[in-house]
Amino acid sequence: MSTTTTPGVRPLVLVVMDGVGTGTGDAYDAVAAAATPQLDRLRDTGIHLEVAAHGTHVGLSSDSDMGNSEVGHNTMGAGRIIPQGAKRVDDAVRGGEIWEGAWQDAVAAATADGSALHLIGLLSDGNVHSSWDHLMLLLDHAKSDGVTRLRLHTLFDGRDVEDRTADRFAARLEEALVERTDGTDLDWQIASGGGRMVTTMDRYEANWGVVEAGWRAHVQGEARPFESVSKAITTLREETPGISDQLLEAFTVVDADGEAVGPVRDGDAVIIFNFRGDRAIELTRAFVEGDGFAGFDRGTVPDIFFAGMTLYDGDTNMPPVRLVQPPTITDTVSEVIARSGMHQLAASETQKYGHMTYFWNGNRSDPFDAETETYIDIPSDQIEFDKAPRMKAAETADYVIKALEEGGYTFLRSNLAGGDMVGHTGNFEATITAVEAVDEAVGRIATAVEAAGGCLVVTADHGNSEDMVERDKQGQPRTSQDGTPLWKTAHSTNPVPLYVVDYSGHRWEPAEGVEAPGLSNLAATLLVLLDLEVPQDYRPALIAPA
Numbered sequence: 001m002s003t004t005t006t007p008g009v010r011p012l013v014l015v016v017m018d019g020v021g022t023g024t025g026d027a028y029d030a031v032a033a034a035a036t037p038q039l040d041r042l043r044d045t046g047i048h049l050e051v052a053a054h055g056t057h058v059g060l061s062s063d064s065d066m067g068n069s070e071v072g073h074n075t076m077g078a079g080r081i082i083p084q085g086a087k088r089v090d091d092a093v094r095g096g097e098i099w100e101g102a103w104q105d106a107v108a109a110a111t112a113d114g115s116a117l118h119l120i121g122l123l124s125d126g127n128v129h130s131s132w133d134h135l136m137l138l139l140d141h142a143k144s145d146g147v148t149r150l151r152l153h154t155l156f157d158g159r160d161v162e163d164r165t166a167d168r169f170a171a172r173l174e175e176a177l178v179e180r181t182d183g184t185d186l187d188w189q190i191a192s193g194g195g196r197m198v199t200t201m202d203r204y205e206a207n208w209g210v211v212e213a214g215w216r217a218h219v220q221g222e223a224r225p226f227e228s229v230s231k232a233i234t235t236l237r238e239e240t241p242g243i244s245d246q247l248l249e250a251f252t253v254v255d256a257d258g259e260a261v262g263p264v265r266d267g268d269a270v271i272i273f274n275f276r277g278d279r280a281i282e283l284t285r286a287f288v289e290g291d292g293f294a295g296f297d298r299g300t301v302p303d304i305f306f307a308g309m310t311l312y313d314g315d316t317n318m319p320p321v322r323l324v325q326p327p328t329i330t331d332t333v334s335e336v337i338a339r340s341g342m343h344q345l346a347a348s349e350t351q352k353y354g355h356m357t358y359f360w361n362g363n364r365s366d367p368f369d370a371e372t373e374t375y376i377d378i379p380s381d382q383i384e385f386d387k388a389p390r391m392k393a394a395e396t397a398d399y400v401i402k403a404l405e406e407g408g409y410t411f412l413r414s415n416l417a418g419g420d421m422v423g424h425t426g427n428f429e430a431t432i433t434a435v436e437a438v439d440e441a442v443g444r445i446a447t448a449v450e451a452a453g454g455c456l457v458v459t460a461d462h463g464n465s466e467d468m469v470e471r472d473k474q475g476q477p478r479t480s481q482d483g484t485p486l487w488k489t490a491h492s493t494n495p496v497p498l499y500v501v502d503y504s505g506h507r508w509e510p511a512e513g514v515e516a517p518g519l520s521n522l523a524a525t526l527l528v529l530l531d532l533e534v535p536q537d538y539r540p541a542l543i544a545p546a
């Protein structure tokens with residue numbers, strides 16, 4: 001039944017179960033709590049390894065940093081460990097490059113008569129999209145470089161940090177402002193904000209309405225008015241008890257006359273301080289694109305100086321001006337496979353589409369060879385994901401299965417989003433359902449791979465769903481005041497499983513002596529399974545012929 005365009009090579013299918021790590025199996029492990037007969041079957045039939053997916057294993061600063069999709073997919077696709085995210089910016093801070101070029105231009109614009117410097121980004125120390133320390137450094141340098149009028153537009157996290165901590169982060173920021181402005185004539189204020197999932201930080205164009213809400217709040221000063229950020233948080237929490245920080249409505253801070261304290265005006269400088277691109281690119285485009293911009297009706301677009309923390313999209317060179325230059329990642333695994341002439345398919349629902357294409361390919365959106373590569377984007381639901389926790393697992397599997405049945409592709413990769421996206425809601429029961437849907441999808445794909453005489457590799461980009469509770473320093477589960485578990489919405493530092501099942505008759509065994517196996521070993525593993533040469537600088541394959 002199998003036909004491939006490369007004679008003698010069977011199809012190789014990779015499934016990334018987003019956010020499905022290996023936990024302790026305790027009462028807060030939604031993967032252990034879920035019925036996963038298909039994953040159990042893979043574990044019993046093929047090779048089962050556990051690989052590291054966090055911290056220095058994926059190019060982050062320290063091993064206390066949890067993994068995330070950007071660094072996970074970058075590392076899997078690159079076959080090497082590339083300095084990432086916060087670390088890249090840290091290096092630029094250490095070397096001082098960050099305070100040259102674009103920063104100086106922003107300061108020049110912001111210190112011209114009556115102008116302001118706007119800092120927009122995620123108020124968090126989660127180190128996934130932004131860094132608290134970077135924000136503090138920006139404030140320090142704004143002060144020493146003479147920026148007198150500064151406005152902050154703060155997005156609440158609740159997703160990469162403990163939920164319902166927005167008030168604490170806002171208070172910390174207020175304190176940081178007082179520390180720097182007390183006894184001076186600096187006019188520095190928080191001007192707007194909102195929860196990241198409803199304000200500004202949409203991704204992959206899933207819902208431009210989210211960005212529009214941010215634009216109204218930050219740029220036009222026309223969101224729901226509050227006298228202060230703390231008043232906004234308190235009121236919104238009273239109105240919807242238990243609401244997650246991610247979902248707090250967009251707001252604008254107004255003065256005693258009801259005037260917005262910091263809309264963006266002609267001549268101002270705007271910096272987005274997030275370093276991760278997927279959720280920063282849409283607002284960036286709203287600022288820098290011309291009349292062709294179709295995301296939403298922006299009204300009058302202020303004429304400003306704009307810079308991002310770093311490059312958010314390499315293909316479109318967005319933003320054109322940034323404080324820190326990105327790393328170049330070449331010779332990624334799909335580039336190597338494309339050079340061999342093998343045909344490739346990438347399929348994912350929207351929430352993880354760019355992960356399986358852009359991040360996988362070393363921050364490049366377009367295929368290396370449009371003739372041989374097909375990308376499928378399956379529209380994600382536009383609701384909170386615990387309301388429809390199966391997400392598009394079945395539909396994603398359908399595409400992969402159909403492609404296998406029709407033949408033509410040698411390497412087929414896909415992402416199943418549920419373990420991660422539903423894990424981020426902190427809803428334990430819904431996360432179990434999400435993992436069960438992932439398991440079913442993997443099972444159906446496995447059956448199709450077997451029928452095609454192919455090879456299946458299943459892994460994950462980082463943990464999330466296998467550890468759903470906040471823990472104290474000793475690792476003990478924390479509870480709310482009423483004794484209920486303090487559900488965790490963030491990723492974890494756990495390892496992830498890696499299953500290899502070859503239905504073609506090739507026999508494999510775990511490779512010996514691989515040091516600290518991690519996601520960076522996946523690319524070489526795939527190339528060995530495809531019988532392609534592994535680039536010299538790749539980390540080694542985790543399997544060898546038996």
Ligand SMILES: O=C(O)[C@H](O)COP(=O)(O)O
Pocket residue numbers: 019067068069070128129159160279420424
């Ligand atoms: O952007 C998000 O949803 C979270 O901050 C990180 O999740 P991801 O790294 O799995 O995309």
Ligand SMILES: [Mn+2]
Pocket residue numbers: 018019068069070072420461462
């Ligand atoms: Mn992920």
Ligand SMILES: [Mn+2]
Pocket residue numbers: 019069420421424464491
């Ligand atoms: Mn995630």
